[in-house]
Amino acid sequence: MSLYTEGEPIRDTKAPDGPIETRWERRRFSAKLVNPANKRKMTVIVVGTGLAGGSAAATLGELGYHVKSYCYQDSPRRAHSIAAQGGINAAKNYRNDGDSVYRLFYDTVKGGDFRARESNVHRLAEVSVNIIDQAVAQGVPFAREYGGLLDTRSFGGTQVSRTFYARGQTGQQLLLGAYQALERQIAAGNVEMNARHEMLELIIVDGRARGIVVRDLVTGEITTEFADAVVLASGGYGNVFFLSTNAKGCNVTATWRAHRKGALFANPCYTQIHPTCIPQSGDHQSKLTLMSESLRNDGRVWVPKRAEDCGKPAADIPEDDRDYYLERIYPAFGNLVPRDIASRAAKNVCDEGRGVGPGGLGVYLDFADAIKRLGRPAVEAKYGNLFEMYERITGEDPYQVPMRIYPAVHYTMGGLWVDYDLQSTIPGLFVIGEANFSDHGANRLGASALMQGLADGYFVLPNTIGDYLATGSFEKVDAGHPAAIEARQQVEGRIAKLLSIKGDRTVDSFHRELGHIMWEYCGMERTEAGLTKAIELIRNLRDEFWQRVRVLGDGEGLNQALERAGRVADFFELAELMCIDALHREESCGGHFRAESQTPDGEAQRDDERFSYVAAWEYAGTGEPPVLRKEDLNFEYVHPSQRSYK
């Protein structure tokens, strides 16, 4: 049986054509509006309270809708957006260095390796400037110059200085801005907040998304919740790799459940691997910690030239025996090559047996030259907090011995397919932030995730959702509706099943093994043989999971193992789809590198003839091969070219 079948192509019918600069304006004008008096009668469910979900819930509340917000954390403020370090891009051109909306648009399309939609990306660049204004008005303490104006820096290899930042905690500060706006709406009675609640199923009535099934994680109670529209802002699925820089609770369940109910899942194989993470210290490792990419501005990356030197202390390896491989292979960009290239180069040298540290999975990031050149105080001023963090985790002093770094899964560009209005293929189901696939193509630029999450939540969704809601109001639905009863029974059945297996392996042991398979075969470098093998391994492991998993306790009350079990079960299904997607895309692009498709000197080779499309996957039923629906990508403004950093 083949792994997938191909269905009808899909098209984004909402994006206006014509001049790209006015598309967003024209769409806003053509969208129907909801009468203010009617907004009060409309309910919108928002799942997730990160930058996208938090800002959307707050803004919809301000507009007058009745909002029901859900998050699995104990407070909306703890969503994982909080961990973003670097910054947020905006085309303000405060530096007068040639930046513009068009340049941000151009850089983002190119950075995404020509696998994103031009219309969406241009809109993102347009609203980027409003985000900064909004955040400043909320009291987000961005870094400032002595004159009192906002400071910016250049980030992730761009040539303009357009990244606004708040020390290394930009995500935290932006999220607190959105969180505080959300709390204000909660106090005003416009938003009903449900923390420690997890969405476990989508309710569809007459073809429209009308509600969700949630489990109260504290009491274990399962309820059905209804609305006129459902917004998913549940983040990315990097935790399918077990080890990633995501928070432990990050999961795919909300989007995966929607996918099973008919929402297309687009480009699941596009995964971003970040080159500067602290390597694993052993098998006990539960997550990986990112260190700001800015370290590569002054640190030099190297490994020993000979594998037999790897066990020696770094100080005992003379200069001549060191291989500064990034500087050697990419003389023009050196240590500052883009994330995907730096990551793959690190993997290659480790595969050659020249990696350092536990398991040979690490490369040195050496500040000895920087300390010699700038002096220790200058290095301390620039990177002091990062060095401290490194020392806290590894117990090594990076002023004395070089840091060890290794790539780790960081962000997923794929997600539920949405049109220009951010609506999925299920009417009434909107998807925003990392949970959708829309703006980053095959690779996300640094400091663009925060921009996209807030653009969707503050400015895009609140303008587009009205066009859908204006077609209401919809028939009233309650817990007694057959669709609600069925969805609820599905959830209860799954929970009962997980609790009844009473096997001999823990949830984490399965998750860890799944992560191993994914990292090995669907990680930085993918091959046909590897992916085919991975699919088989995943299927076997999934069968084993449903035979042997052990979840103690019951469904009543707080049961963290049960929560994890449900999430891991969904990761199994997603993992298979990721591998199928990676297998079918026989080209390399952005974060997806197929060993079969590379230039003679080992760089990613796109195949625009065959693959200039979005791969949107339709769920065909349990055990059935998924259906591939292609959305063709057309480039009218930015013409595809091969990236080169030599």
Added chain:
Amino acid sequence: MAVTGVLLVLFLVVHMLGNLKIFVGAAAFDHYAHWLRDLGSPLLPHTWYLWIQRAVLTFAVVGHIWAATSLALRAKAARPVKYAHRAKVQGSYAARTMRWGGVIILLFVIYHILDLTTGNLNPVADKAHPYANVVADFAPGRWYVTLFYTLAILSIGFHLRHGIFSALRTLGQQTEKGQRRNRAIALGVAVVLCAGYLSVPFAVLTGLVS
């Protein structure tokens, strides 16, 4: 807490200055004691000023204790289940001994009034000659009185060290620099007051004053 505390600190300063008159001599000390009773005259009749001051002080003490008690009760209510592993003090010991220190000080103040104001517990109890009362009090044979007095004064010192810092914070001191200054002030005032108060009994004990 802060407002009543500040009143009490001001009283302690004046009281100490008065005490130090003992080094000038018996006549001066006794004269000072009598003068206190005539303070404010002829505007105020004899001892009126003193009674006004006593009223204000009583009000301050009661207010201080009332505030402390309500804070303590709130604290008790705010943590109904105690930690099994006793918390290690990381802030300052002075801050953590305010409540017991306050009780010790209260007991001392009661004793002190019975001793040197009303004279009930004083071996001499000659109201006209307080100098003699003091000297009798701290005579070497009554070392336990001196010991108790010393312990009480040291508690006051601890109490002041945190109390002055805390009062200034409550009244809105808000900078790092100011915080360092205030810690120094609190420590300085505590040390000076302790030294001032302890100088009298030790002077009597060593015979410097007799």
Added chain:
Amino acid sequence: MNLTLRVWRQKGPQDKGRMVSYQVTDVSPDMSFLEMLDMLNERLTLEGEEPVAFDHDCREGICGACSMVINGTAHGPQKLTTTCQLHMRTFSDGDTIDIEPWRAKAFPVIKDLVVNRGAFDKIIQAGGFISAPTGSAPEAHSTPVPKADADEAFDAATCIACGACVAACPNGSGMLFTAAKITHLGLLPQGQPERDSRVVNMLAAHDEAGFGGCTNAGECTAVCPKGIPLTTIGRLNRDFIKASGKR
């Protein structure tokens, strides 16, 4: 390393709860504290005993979820460090480690080491924001902010709302948390219009939630993983006195 853990086990909000001893063996010094508990939980699951429930999420010291009192100290012995960033190399072979939840009336225990910190959200709801509906914002550069103010506001804004300040406070007070937000917003020009009402309403919500009063004991700032300074409480007090004077 081999360790003895004494962990607070409590089945639910109504259960009385007690300390239970566990031996853990072969602990690597490179493990984080939570990874050591993960290991214990894997073993407990296989032995048929329910794993220890504890809050955690980002495991990189920023989300504020993790919350354990370790040997009597909130977040354990290492300064400026959350529980998730604490590593086992801080301990020695043979140690006994007591692990308890945050203890406060305003933070009732849900299960084992998990508490409900919703009271903090309530304090923010009372006024911990600047009212700036989406779309209403003026151009970001229209109001310059002196760098010193912006930096000090930032220092206060780094609070992660973990609740260690409450856990450590001898009075069970949430004043450092409240003061950090008052300081952050009060130092910025955008925060001025609501400055008076903010402090009055947030303090009322703080007291309402059942937190104790502040006696400036300073335990909070000593355990705060983000080093929020005690001076923020002075700012809160000053704002409160000013606001009270105007009413």
